[in-house]
Amino acid sequence: MATATASATYTKGFTSLEEETVVDALPIIGELPRWLRGSLLRTGPAKFEAGSRQFNHWFDGLAMLHRFTLGDGRVSYGNRFLEGRTERAVRQEGRIAYPEFASDPCRSFFQRVQTLFKGGPEFGDSANINVVKLGEHFFSMTEAPISVEFDPRTLQSAGVPYMPPGNLTTAHPHADRHDGAMLNLAVKLGPRNEYRFYRVSPDTMTPEVVARIPVKEPGYVHSFGLTERWYVLAEFPWTVNPVRLALSGRPYAENYRWKPELGTRFILVNRITGEVHQPLKTDACFAFHHVNAYEDDDQLIVDATVYQDASVIEDLYLDRLRTRAPDHPAQLRRFHVRPDEGTISHERLIDAPIELAQISYARHNERPYRYAWGVGQADSWLDRIVRADVIARTSTQWYEPDCWPGEPVFVARPEATEEDDGVLLSVVLDGRRNTSFLLILDATNLNELARAEVPHHIPFSFHGRFTASQMAPTPATATTP
Numbered sequence: 047m048a049t050a051t052a053s054a055t056y057t058k059g060f061t062s063l064e065e066e067t068v069v070d071a072l073p074i075i076g077e078l079p080r081w082l083r084g085s086l087l088r089t090g091p092a093k094f095e096a097g098s099r100q101f102n103h104w105f106d107g108l109a110m111l112h113r114f115t116l117g118d119g120r121v122s123y124g125n126r127f128l129e130g131r132t133e134r135a136v137r138q139e140g141r142i143a144y145p146e147f148a149s150d151p152c153r154s155f156f157q158r159v160q161t162l163f164k165g166g167p168e169f170g171d172s173a174n175i176n177v178v179k180l181g182e183h184f185f186s187m188t189e190a191p192i193s194v195e196f197d198p199r200t201l202q203s204a205g206v207p208y209m210p211p212g213n214l215t216t217a218h219p220h221a222d223r224h225d226g227a228m229l230n231l232a233v234k235l236g237p238r239n240e241y242r243f244y245r246v247s248p249d250t251m252t253p254e255v256v257a258r259i260p261v262k263e264p265g266y267v268h269s270f271g272l273t274e275r276w277y278v279l280a281e282f283p284w285t286v287n288p289v290r291l292a293l294s295g296r297p298y299a300e301n302y303r304w305k306p307e308l309g310t311r312f313i314l315v316n317r318i319t320g321e322v323h324q325p326l327k328t329d330a331c332f333a334f335h336h337v338n339a340y341e342d343d344d345q346l347i348v349d350a351t352v353y354q355d356a357s358v359i360e361d362l363y364l365d366r367l368r369t370r371a372p373d374h375p376a377q378l379r380r381f382h383v384r385p386d387e388g389t390i391s392h393e394r395l396i397d398a399p400i401e402l403a404q405i406s407y408a409r410h411n412e413r414p415y416r417y418a419w420g421v422g423q424a425d426s427w428l429d430r431i432v433r434a435d436v437i438a439r440t441s442t443q444w445y446e447p448d449c450w451p452g453e454p455v456f457v458a459r460p461e462a463t464e465e466d467d468g469v470l471l472s473v474v475l476d477g478r479r480n481t482s483f484l485l486i487l488d489a490t491n492l493n494e495l496a497r498a499e500v501p502h503h504i505p506f507s508f509h510g511r512f513t514a515s516q517m518a519p520t521p522a523t524a525t526t527p
Contacts, residue, residue, distance in 0.1 A: 055448045055477020056427040057368050059506035062093045063110065068124040069501065076496030078486065079469060081460055083117040084514040086471050086484070087177045087198055088452075089128065089186045090507020094364060097140025102297065103148035104362045104506070108136050109174035109186060111201040112473070112504060114484050121484060121498035126201035128186055128194055132170030144170030147189075148363065150297040171206065175217035176509040180228045181248025183207060184513075187217040189268065191232070198513060208251050211242050217509070218269035218335070220411065229272065231279065233264050235288040241267070243277050243315055257320040259313060263287050266302055266356075271339030271348050274412050277315040278339050278348055278383075281325075282332045283308035284356040304356050306330035312348070312383055312390060326383060328390040332356045337378065337403045340413050346383040349436070351376040351401050351420070371426040375399030378418070378434055398422050398441040400432045402453040402509070406465050409458070417466045419454045419489065428452075431472060433492055444492040448477035450506070456489055457512045466490045471512060473504055 091107020094100060101107055109128040114121055127133050135143035142151045146169075169190030178185045178193075185193040191213060195204040212232025219230035228246040233239070241259040246252065257277065263285040271278030283305045291301045309330050314323040337349040353376055361372035378395045403420035405411065415436070422432040422443065431444040431451050444451070454470040462468055470487040474497075482504040486496045 056371075056429075056450045056475065058477065058480050058503050059427075059450060059475045060094065060104065060364055060367050061503070061505065062095060062107075063125070063503065063505055064093065065502065066126050067502070068122070070122050072121045072123055072484070072498040072500060074119075074121060074496055074498050076486070076494065078116060078119055078121070078496050079459075080119075082457065082469060082486070084457075084512055085116070085198060086112075086114040086455060086510055086512050087184065088112045088473065088507050088510030089174055089177050090505060090509075091174045092125075092127070092505045093136065094505075096136040096142045099142055099149075100364065101142070101146065101149045102363055102365075103146070103299065104364060104367060105174075105299075106146035106149045107172075107174060107505070108133060109172045109188075110505075111177075111186060111196060112507070112510075113198070113201055114471070114473075114498070123484075123498075123500055124201060125504075128171075128173060128196070129203035130171035130192075130194055132172040135170070136172075144172075145298055146170070146172070148297045148299040150295075173217075174508070177511045178217075178219060178228070179511060179513060180207075180246065180251075181226065183248070183251075187215075187219075189214055189217055191215055208246060208253055211244050211253050211255050212240075214267075216267060216269055220270075220272045223412070229277070231267060231270050231277070233267060235264070235291070239264050239288060241279060241313070243320075256317075257315045257322065259315070259322055268334040269336045271336045271350075272317075272412055273339050273341050273346055275317055275341065276323075276339075276346065277317060278336075278346065279313040279315070280333065280336070280348070280350065280381075281311040281313060282356070283310060283330050284332060284359075299359060302356070302359075306355065312381070314346070314383070314385060323385055324388070326385070326388055326390050328381065328392065330355070331379075332358065333376070333379075335401070335403065337418055338405050338411060338415055340415075342414070344384060344386055346381075346385070347414075348381040348383055349395070349418075350379055350381070351403055352379040353377075367427075371423070375423050376401045378403065378436070380436075395436050396432075396434045396439055396441045398432050398434070398443065400434060400441075401428065403434070404454060404456050406456055406458055406468070410465065415465065417489075419456055419470055421451055421453065421472075431470065431487065431492060433466075433489070442492055444487060444494070446474075450475040450477065451485065452507055453509055454487070455510055455512050464490075469495065473507065475503060475506065 092110030093108035173186035212234040458468040
């Protein structure tokens with residue numbers, strides 16, 4: 047695909063939203079399903095400047111929470127910056143105080159050496175990647191170790207709920223379907239580097255390490271796979287030397303190196319015993335997101351949205367995004383992992399590019415599935431919603447000119463018997479009006495059911511979740527989020 051010049055209609059998604067607002071009832075076109083009651087909660091970067099300095103990368107922007115509450119034929123909306131020390135430094139002091147993904151405060155050599163002896167980099171608390179629910183707790187998460195709990199009604203921050211057993215962690219934990227615990231992966235940097243799988247009980251909120259995997263130069267890990275018996279770590283060959291990370295004086299991401307000669311390693315960890323299977327190796331590639339994984343006789347099926355290499359990281363620097371669209375779309379790839387044979391093969395599942403893919407998680411994570419929903423691109427930025435049928439190997443798409451959808455969140459109809467019986471919720475930037483709207487699609491065919499129009503633009507975000515009917519719509523008298 048040729049590089050496309052940036053369209054002014056999508057670059058609005060990379061400009062700051064300064065205002066915190068509440069709208070009791072958004073204008074609606076169409077009709078909401080009567081059964082759809084609850085809140086879509088999202089986090090993402092919303093402010094890209096700190097005083098006179100610009101953040102360098104899309105991943106660096108200051109986190110903002112968004113809430114769309116649906117029910118009784120109406121939709122309310124509220125947003126609020128995620129409060130914490132990073133937010134105070136950026137908004138009140140006008141400075142970048144903590145290392146971000148690709149933006150770094152000016153630190154002396156002495157300060158960098160201190161960081162090394164502390165065992166790794168110190169990060170702030172701008173948790174702008176994902177929203178996770180553990181028991182009755184809601185967290186905004188990022189790859190830095192600090193998650194921030196928040197009130198899902200008011201979006202007010204409530205502090206740091208726990209610290210993971212490492213310097214980095216993923217913002218894509220899984221849920222243990224047996225006891226509701228959070229299952230996640232941390233990277234411990236120091237004299238002895240380790241990958242550490244851990245679990246957090248909703249009762250104790252205390253991380254428990256269940257497996258440790260020594261590693262010389264850790265790879266960048268954004269997510270991982272889970273089957274009924276195995277944790278699945280795909281270690282892509284974009285790796286870092288922790289000493290370089292501490293001493294180079296360069297932002298976190300700029301210390302990683304692409305080493306295709308290492309290939310991609312799949313590391314399997316037994317969920318019960320913590321035993322680590324001998325790693326299996328396949329071609330070099332790169333991915334942010336696992337889609338699903340499950341066991342099929344003597345093999346593991348591991349699906350992910352995969353790039354040829356890690357150059358997508360460079361594509362997502364803000365100065366590039368604002369001048370040209372990325373030209374490295376992701377493909378939905380299936381890995382056939384055969385532990386007994388020690389082999390891996392892979393295939394592409396659909397022709398259409400797809401990223402930020404979701405499944406019917408509660409019913410089909412760790413299990414065979416048929417449908418995934420994500421966003422795709424044709425000639426420029428992510429400009430369409432894609433429905434992938436991984437059995438028929440086909441896809442269908444929703445597209446509207448000069449509209450730029452975000453991650454489609456699947457919500458199953460309460461009485462659903464079919465995997466795709468439900469709706470998709472996506473926050474869409476309308477480039478014709480420089481505002482955004484919440485789009486509600488029928489998940490079976492991508493027909494539009496309704497849209498709720500927001501009076502301002504919402505910067506492009508990453509992930510969110512829908513929480514069901516206990517989240518009643520905000521009363522009409524509300525004036526603050």
